[in-house]
Amino acid sequence: GEDVEQSLFLSVREGDSSVINCTYTDSSSTYLYWYKQEPGAGLQLLTYIFSNMDMKQDQRLTVLLNKKDKHLSLRIADTQTGDSAIYFCAESFHRYSTLTFGKGTMLLVSP
């Protein structure tokens, strides 16, 4: 079955870069997503990448995909205290299939 793994916790200092990693088992995953959950709130889609892409950049966010190793990463440049949240990696086989979420990585940014 599908499985998505993430490290549970990451702590960085304000201004540093953060890298959150995710591995998935289903090699047929086509769509890979990063969601952000702030305290007491629902999930918000940050960015996504298609499996035929290696990299996607959106302002401070860079997503890297290593399809051979089934490894996805989210890099946040110049991390701010407002970036403190839980970040979820998710994948789907095709556009209309359900999402499989990882357990989430809690990012703590200290001043």
Add this chain to the structure above:
Amino acid sequence: IAGITQAPTSQILAAGRRMTLRCTQDMRHNAMYWYRQDLGLGLRLIHYSNTAGTTGKGEVPDGYSVSRANTDDFPLTLASAVPSQTSVYFCASSVDRGDEQFFGPGTRLTVL
């Protein structure tokens, strides 16, 4: 209202009681979803609906039922609550299945 709302915000419930969690969206989205979020387990899909009048089972449907009588509302019912259903429940919607999902603020449910 704007977006997607859930009610109640939180609830403490005795085991064996019936409970309905409400979810309403005003974005005219066709697809809606119910997830539960548990520490160490992430989000797991309970039920979904691709369009009004249709529903489907997700990863963990047992003990839950849903209905989709209209586009806006997607209630989740626990017929006889058990302590293992203690969780935070999130409703989400998307224009169509596979589009970006927008999440509600969640309902924290405790079953004693």
